[in-house]
Amino acid sequence: MKWREPWRNTIRRQDPWRLFTSAHLRSAAIWTVLLLAVGGLRAYASDVSFADFAGRIWIAPAIGMALALLLSIGHWLSPQKVDSGPNGIVRSIGDALALVPWKSIKSFRVYEREDERVLELVVSYTTERERFYLAQKTEAAAIEKELLAHGVAAEA
Secondary structure (H helix, E strand, O other), X not given: OEEEOOHHHHHHHXXXXXXXXXXXXXXXXXXXXXXXXXXXXXXXXXXXXXXXHHHOXXXXXXXXXXXXXXXXXXXXXXXXXXXXXXXXXXEEEOOEEEEEEHHHEEEEEEEEEOOEEEEEEEEOOOOOOEEEEEOOOOOHHHHHHHHHHOOOEEOO
């Protein structure tokens, strides 16, 4: 069982992208320090004077912030991928992973809502149901077969 959720569903369900967050500022600071270190090493190793390096030091924070925001937007726009493993169903977006353990899944159902197919799981760790959106080319029968093989009951 492996699929990628439709992109519009992933975008619609996540929080809106925010410009200034602590994660963005931390990432921009890391990029800035890295760029300053590379620039300092370049100035030290070549015939570029430290005065020229000091005159261009303002470029590092500008490029650092641009890189941090570009990576953040790329992460926010990346599609959500769903895969199964030996311990459960893994949901990943960018580099963030979430696991739905097989033992916590009580039951499941696959249904159509408007123009989308939804895999809905009843889990033991929350009262809300976990929802996974299936792409049109995803085979629901293979997903149901794997869930049944792991002892998950189908809802009526």
